[in-house]
Amino acid sequence: MINLASTDLIIAPFIGATVIGFANGFFSGFVNLRRSALSVSALSHTMLPGIAIAVLITQQLTQANAFIGALFACILVGLGSVLVSRNSRIPESTALAILYTAAFSGGIALLPHLPVIASLESWLFGDLSLMSSRDLNFIFIISSISLALSNLYMRPLLLTMFEPNVAAAQGVPIRAMQYLIFTLLILMLVASLQAVGSVLSVSLLVAPSAIMLLFTDNTKSLFWGGATIGALCGAGGVLLSQFINIHAGQSIVILLGIIFLIAFTFSPRYGILKK
């Protein structure tokens, strides 16, 4: 356990943002391999009504009930869009867009009726300064679980992402792998809520390895490079927010955006100037 009583106020957010950045950056490798940035964006918005309803039922806001509420909402919207696309001419992405915006609006409408509005708002848009040692431990645990499981199952996960049919024929349990990715994704989203907020968490789950995609063709460096970029931007964002007067969450996301644009322009491998 980490005792923050004696440490400076910036230490907890600094460590928290670095760890979250690392784990999210690693995981963003899967998001980019699956090209599911749009679904991640949809899921991150979907979490809001899930968390709001969980708070409404339990009358309190904890990481655990936030996770369960978010999970339920994501499963409902995710399955709902699959159900619509299988039973009509509407494609899955269209159904997802309609369902998640509706759910998100419902969540916003619920906000004024919740007993914990202040702390929930800090979750929505991120407020690292409120990070407690309990939150920090939660982030450590979630990040460790996510990193450990991703690495343990890296081979079947990669086979599943590259050629699902061939992987299935090779005995890879592709359904289980897809569920694993989905669950870890929601865990990562919940864990990064406090740092960058639900709306901005998409950035940490997409940008780091997207930046690496502009430099490498190696899946290993895609994942670990993404993790490094995520960690650096997490730490850098917290430091930056001390010098210019913006929230740490926003400066992390802005940093990622700037690095992405620089990579897109100057990458010696896939940069636009190279072409």
Place this chain on the structure above:
Amino acid sequence: MTHHSNHECCEHHENHHDIVVKNLTVNYRNLTALKNISFNSSCGNRIALIGPNGGGKSTLLKSIAGLVKKTTGTIQWRGEAVSKWSREFAYLPQREEVDWNFPITVRGLVEMGRYPQLGMWGKFSHKDIAAVDQALESLDLSDLQNRQIKQLSGGQQQRAFIARAIAQEAHVLLLDEPFTGLDRTAAKTLGDLLHKLASEGRLIISSHHDLRTATELFNQVLLINCDMVAFGESKKLITNDMLEKTFLTKHSK
């Protein structure tokens, strides 16, 4: 019909390497994709699957590879029923089924051929590295091994997937329209390669749509149009009469 070959590609020389497909039927929901397909062959042969589009060529390849569920019928390989995946079968997908933008190099792709044998956590050993090196070498891809797969020509891409099958130590190669989109030189290279792979003791089963080159590339042919039309030596079966029968008869769906 049994063809005796040298089996340079594996160690079980003395065994018979026969494939026996009996009454294979595949239904997708209420649609019959394949009906009562039966044929025998053995390694060393190159079999072309010829028939109209939607006539079940891909389905047959996929059901031998275990990618599609058999409704009825059996497939035996070396005297044993093929029920689940084995490393002896390698399926090479059609071009459009591959995600060419996937951040993977030629070497990374070939390394994937070793994963199924290694399981989830087996160490990638010197033996595996040697197998990958050898596969790259034998397909003349050593110089291209660090290229991303999209940055290869069509022929090189086919060879990269074949190299993966070789690294997997596959005995039966199932190819889905491998000659599509290849220029004349690349097609010639691939044709020679299939000859070589078969002469080393592998069995090649490939869907093919170019009737002019079929006899030269493949020594056996299976004519299918959902139902089985005929199976035998390509020289004898690829005739106007037979092709008319294959392509013009309406099959029951």
